[in-house]
Amino acid sequence: MTDGVWAGKLNPTVRRLKPSGIRRFFDLAAETKGIISLGVGEPDFVTPWHVREACMFALEQGYTTYTANSGMPALRREIARYTAGCLGLNYRPENEVLVTVGVSEALDLALRAVVAPGDEVLVPEPCYVSYQPCTELAGGVPVPVPSAVERGFRIRALDLERALTPRTKALLLCFPNNPTGAVMPRPELEAVAELCAARDLVVIADEIYAQLTYDGEHVCFAGLPGMRDRTILLQGFSKAFAMTGWRVGYALGNSDFIGAMAKIHQYTMLCAPVMSQMAALEALRHGQDEMRRMVREFSYRRRLVVKAFNDMGLPCFNPGGAFYAFPDIRCTGLSSEEFTERLIREEQVAVVPGNAFGDCGEGFIRCSYAASVENLTEAFKRMHRFVSRYRISSSAGRPVPLDPLRRVPPGALADGETAAR
Amino acid sequence: MDKTIEILELLAGNCRLEAAQIAAMVDLPAAEVRRIIADLEANHTILSYRTMVNWDRVGKERVVALIEARVTPQRDVGFEAIAKRVGRHQEVKNLYLMSGAYDLAVFVEGRTMKDVANFVATKLAPLDGVTGTTTHFVLQTFKEEGVLLGDGEDDRRLVVSP
Numbered sequence: 001m002t003d004g005v006w007a008g009k010l011n012p013t014v015r016r017l018k019p020s021g022i023r024r025f026f027d028l029a030a031e032t033k034g035i036i037s038l039g040v041g042e043p044d045f046v047t048p049w050h051v052r053e054a055c056m057f058a059l060e061q062g063y064t065t066y067t068a069n070s071g072m073p074a075l076r077r078e079i080a081r082y083t084a085g086c087l088g089l090n091y092r093p094e095n096e097v098l099v100t101v102g103v104s105e106a107l108d109l110a111l112r113a114v115v116a117p118g119d120e121v122l123v124p125e126p127c128y129v130s131y132q133p134c135t136e137l138a139g140g141v142p143v144p145v146p147s148a149v150e151r152g153f154r155i156r157a158l159d160l161e162r163a164l165t166p167r168t169k170a171l172l173l174c175f176p177n178n179p180t181g182a183v184m185p186r187p188e189l190e191a192v193a194e195l196c197a198a199r200d201l202v203v204i205a206d207e208i209y210a211q212l213t214y215d216g217e218h219v220c221f222a223g224l225p226g227m228r229d230r231t232i233l234l235q236g237f238s239k240a241f242a243m244t245g246w247r248v249g250y251a252l253g254n255s256d257f258i259g260a261m262a263k264i265h266q267y268t269m270l271c272a273p274v275m276s277q278m279a280a281l282e283a284l285r286h287g288q289d290e291m292r293r294m295v296r297e298f299s300y301r302r303r304l305v306v307k308a309f310n311d312m313g314l315p316c317f318n319p320g321g322a323f324y325a326f327p328d329i330r331c332t333g334l335s336s337e338e339f340t341e342r343l344i345r346e347e348q349v350a351v352v353p354g355n356a357f358g359d360c361g362e363g364f365i366r367c368s369y370a371a372s373v374e375n376l377t378e379a380f381k382r383m384h385r386f387v388s389r390y391r392i393s394s395s396a397g398r399p400v401p402l403d404p405l406r407r408v409p410p411g412a413l414a415d416g417e418t419a420a421r
Numbered sequence: 422m423d424k425t426i427e428i429l430e431l432l433a434g435n436c437r438l439e440a441a442q443i444a445a446m447v448d449l450p451a452a453e454v455r456r457i458i459a460d461l462e463a464n465h466t467i468l469s470y471r472t473m474v475n476w477d478r479v480g481k482e483r484v485v486a487l488i489e490a491r492v493t494p495q496r497d498v499g500f501e502a503i504a505k506r507v508g509r510h511q512e513v514k515n516l517y518l519m520s521g522a523y524d525l526a527v528f529v530e531g532r533t534m535k536d537v538a539n540f541v542a543t544k545l546a547p548l549d550g551v552t553g554t555t556t557h558f559v560l561q562t563f564k565e566e567g568v569l570l571g572d573g574e575d576d577r578r579l580v581v582s583p
Contacts, residue, residue, distance in 0.1 A: 026581040039581035046574050129583045178583075296422075300431065300446035307445040350581055373435065373442065 013136055020129050021356035025340055029350035036371070036379040039350040041178065042244040043298075043323070044370045047279070048290045051243065054282030055275045063274045069266040070258075071099025071250070072277050078284045079250050083235075087220045089228060095255040098262050099280075101272050103208045103236040103249035105265070108134050110204045110232045110251060111170075113260035115140035119169035124155040125358030126326075128178050128206070135172075143168070146360035149328060152317055153182035157191035170202040173221055176209040179357045179366035180326040181302075181319020186219045193224040202257075203231040208249070209322040211240035211291060214299045218321070222252070229254040232261075239322075240291050241283040246276040298323050301369040301376060308380040309367075312387050323370045326354065330363040332390040339365060342390075347382035424449060428457055429466070436470040475570045477562075485514070485530050485559040486537045488545065489523035491552045500524060503550045512540045523555070534558060 007015060022039075029035050070076065076093035084090050091097050100106040107130065115121060117139035123131045124145045135142040145163045147153045160171065171192075175184045184192075196203055205221040222231040236249030251261055265271075283291075302319060309316035309327040316327035329339050336353035343349050351368075354361030369376060427447045431438055440458065444451040461467040476483050492503050500518050507527060508516045515528035527545065531537040537556070546554050562570055 020583065022581055022583050026579065029580040035580060037578075037580040040578050041582045042578055044576065044578070300427075303448055304442060304445045352581060352583075356583070373438065377442070 013139075017133050017136065021337075022129065022352055025344065025350065025352065028341065028344050032344055032348055032350075034348045035344065035350055036348065036375050036382070037350040038367045038369070038371055038376070038379055039352045040368050040370055041324075042370060043239060043242040043294065044372065045242040045294050047242050047246070048283075048287060050286055050290075051241065051279045051283045055246075055279040058275050058278035063278055065274060067271045067274050067277060069271055070097065070262050071272060072274070072281070075099055075277050075281045075284075076250075078281055079235075079252075082284050083252060087223055089220065089223050089233075089252070091252045092255070096252060096258050098251045098258050098265065099272050099277060100249045100251060100265065101269055102238060102247040103206060103234045104130060105247075105269060106234045106236070106249045106251040106261075107131070107204065107206060108137075109261040109264050110234065110257070111135055111138040111140065112264050113257060114170055114202050114204070114232075116169070118167060120165055120167045122160055122163055122168060122171045122201075124160075124171075124173065126153070126177070126179050126354060126361035126364075127172070127174055127357055129356060131172050131174075140169070141167070144358060144360075146358065147180075147182070148360065149315075149317055149326075149364070153177060153180040153326065154184050154188055155192065156188065157195045160192065161195055164199060168199065168201065170204060171196060172204045172206070174206040174208075175221075176213055176218070176319075176321025178209065178322055179324050179352065179354065179361065180317075181322045181324045182317075183213060183215075183320035184219065186224075189219055189221060190224055193221070193227050196230060197226050201230070203227065204234065205231050206234045208234065208236050208239055210235065212295055212298060212323060213321040214295075214302060215320050232257050237280050237283055240295070241280075241287055242294060243276075243279065243283065246273075246279055248272050248276045248280040298369065301371075301373065304373065305367065305369045305376060305380075308376070308384075312380070312384040313391055314387060323368055325367045325369060326361075326364050327367065328363060329365055329387075331392060332387060333392045334390060336362050336365055339390075343383065343386055347386045349379045349382050349386075425457055425461070428454060429461070432458075432467070432470075473566060473568050477570070482532050483530060484532065484534050484537055485528060485562070486541075487557045487559065488527040488529055488541060489555040489557070490525040490527055490545065491554070492524045493550045493552055494524075495550065503548065506548060507545065510540070510544055512537075512544075 029037060029039065076097040076099060079097050080091050080093045111134050115138040120141045120143050121135045122145050123142045124147055132142040143163050145155060145159050147155050175182065203221060207220060210218045222228050222233045232251055232253040234251055237243040237246060251258060305325045306316050306318055309325060313331060314327040314329055316325050319325055332339060336355045340351055340353040343351060352366040354364030354366060424447050428443055431443055431446060440454045441451045444454040494500050495502055504516060504525060507513060507525060512529050512531060513527055514530045517526040518524065519526050529537050529540055531540060541554055541556055545551060
């Protein structure tokens with residue numbers, strides 16, 4: 001056994017990184033029988049068949065090689081055409097478009113290209129779990145800027161301004177947001193844009209959920225006046241085209257930023273898998289109708305989920321995008337992690353604790369509605385039962401602490417009910 | 422999108438959805454959804470609520486045939502009158518007016534091939550206006566009403582992911 005012996009040899013930055021707060025719940029949920037998972041950050045749709053077939057056809061034709069570092073020229077042209085059509089933004093395929101291995105790689109590249117040791121990066125929270133670690137791995141200092149449910153988890157220019165220091169280099173934005181589903185209206189984004197221009201900040205805009213915007217049009221940050229060249233726009237195929245496992249994303253920006261990112265990419269990743277790029281090309285060319293069908297389905301479920309949470313007494317603000325609801329669980333007296341753990345153990349429903357996405361997510365849970373209506377309905381029945389047991393009334397105090405040997409607090413279940421299924 | 426279309430799309434995808442669920446999904450009061458559905462039933466926009474069944478799974482004997490029928494249209498009513506006469510037979514499950522080499526596509530279901538053959542010989546072919554038929558028996562059904570028959574695709578996602 002050599003566990004821990006070599007830890008001293010590790011890069012101190014890596015050693016200090018906290019493991020994702022989600023890991024523990026993944027293990028717990030994975031070993032629980034009869035679990036209904038609302039903790040999944042990917043669509044429940046399988047990649048449309050025509051996209052899968054395009055990949056198979058590509059393999060039959062012998063597309064098994066490296067591609068150009070920046071991605072196949074045909075895919076870059078199609079990305080540029082799609083972006084011009086959807087967002088009205090023009091990028092040159094030859095040096096302003098970079099195809100990456102998912103948005104995760106694009107984010108890492110953007111941070112490594114822009115951030116120098118000690119540079120501060122503003123990270124509005126709650127946010128995707130990799131933003132802070134990737135900033136630190138790039139040598140930067142993440143500066144969390146909390147948002148609040150009272151403002152619909154939108155970020156205000158005022159909040160960002162208060163977090164600025166002379167070392168602030170960049171701002172990392174993600175709207176529609178994972179985990180809250182929040183979107184930013186144009187006037188508020190314009191205020192942020194003005195601040196970025198005034199303080200000469202680089203903006204890394206993770207807009208992977210852009211197509212999953214339900215009430216009105218998505219506002220692209222790079223499309224705001226003066227923001228195109230200041231912004232590295234990150235997009236991908238995982239969410240809107242149900243292509244998570246294919247690992248294809250892309251970055252758009254000025255040729256200096258994209259050139260720098262391409263340099264790192266060519267020395268590390270070399271290129272995105274060719275068969276995935278062929279599939280992505282098919283998705284962009286012929287996948288719009290299917291994508292719109294999936295978006296419509298998510299929108300239906302979104303309303304169902306928000307109503308279900310409000311009906312069970314967990315206030316839930318209306319998410320304008322993505323496929324997550326972020327209800328407030330504070331009325332149960334449980335912490336986010338207690339709530340999540342007990343919910344898995346007692347009712348076999350998996351969600352993700354809000355604090356996994358930043359400290360200001362404490363008191364909330366992330367609930368994905370990338371699940372069938374049948375599963376959502378059954379999960380809400382179980383959650384309703386769970387919340388009824390824990391909701392703090394004026395006569396009740398703090399909930400009974402979780403006893404690992406018991407699945408439920410004593411007397412919590414009605415006669416004839418059983419927690420172990 | 423029009424709320425009525427939304428309701429119909431939801432029901433067409435899953436007719437077991439309850440009015441309260443649909444109401445939440447289309448952002449209308451449940452009473453309003455019930456009223457719209459009742460109207461749609463009354464004016465025969467909603468014709469029935471069906472279950473898709475893979476009959477092979479329960480070993481039910483069943484034969485389906487596509488019968489191409491060539492018919493002579495009648496003055497004033499065209500194909501309408503003959504189509505209605507054909508369609509009233511309970512053996513006929515689907516009926517379409519076609520362009521091309523024949524006029525009516527008649528999907529007939531019976532317990533055995535003999536049942537279907539009898540239907541064609543005694544009920545369909547002798548009808549006034551039917552000038553000829555060609556019968557194709559279905560050997561295996563792979564997809565019906567947009568649903569692939571089989572085990573479906575498993576949910577292979579991780580139970581929790583960021």
